[in-house]
Amino acid sequence: MDWLMGFQLPAPALFSAPRTEQKITHCPVSHSRFCSCWTDRPSRTRSEWHGWLRKSKAKPNGKKPAAEERKAYLEPEHTKARITDFQFKELVVLPREIDLNEWLASNTTTFFHHINLQYSTISEFCTGETCQTMAVCNTQYYWYDERGKKVKCTAPQYVDFVMSSVQKLVTDEDVFPTKYGREFPSSFESLVRKICRHLFHVLAHIYWAHFKETLALELHGHLNTLYVHFILFAREFNLLDPKETAIMDDLTEVLCSGAGGGGQQDPPQKWTDSGWTHKMWQHVG
Secondary structure: OHHHOOOOOOOOOOOOOOHHHOOEEEEEEHHHEEEEEEOOOOOOOOHHHHHHHOOOOEEEOOOOOOOOOOOHHHOHHHHOOOOOOOOHHHHOOOOOOOOHHHHHHHHHHHHHHHHHHHHHOOHHHOOOOOOOOEEEOOEEEOEEOOOOOEEOOOHHHHHHHHHHHHHHHHOOOOOOOOOOOOOOOOOHHHHHHHHHHHHHHHHHHHHHHHHHHHHHOOOHHHHHHHHHHHHHHHHHOOOOOHHHHHHHHHHHHHHHOOOOOOOOOOOOOOOOHHHHHHHHHOOOO
């Protein structure tokens, strides 16, 4: 994706390096937990977690949130927070003369990096004690291992499974080819949909369980911007089942309504990858 070099795009839609140079590894931190870091070291993953390819299923408890339950992330003063007013509906459209699979691969890899980084800012608050299940609203998500066995895990375990498994894929030349002449697998779009579904679970959990911490770190504008771009991209290429995202429809409606609609606006503020990630990294480690 060298053709993207030199462009300054609004965060979090940033392609500052070819996919071959963007790698994530998990570094041990206190309490035997993992902190996601961008490094130039070889990626290390757990092959036994590759069972993510089997659909991770949510188990609704059949109850709706109490009417009086207040969702802080829906408060107007918080939903207005963005780091750019860029028209994301324009940004997600497939450029002319660009291969669809290459566009999906580049964007999926970038979303993976930024969602991983966004989660890292609040990872110290997401523990086995505070988040005993991977829950969003009244829905609990389970992991399925390579044998198809359902695994009930804590939220940090689930996120670690997701990030390690996705990293294994995006660094696999047979799945996300970066060399000229290499073909994408026939199942590529299906794999991208699975990746997007799991990344959506992570974003939804951040909003549901850790928005208070995100707000305290003043990173809610980053989170909102990332969410809008991710959802609009997924909609553009039908990467997420509406039933899967229904749990966050209230937020999606507020954030995405008019996010890229018509009308003239002032030129959007330009961001570089290092500029956007600098503030995030201040809260990671």
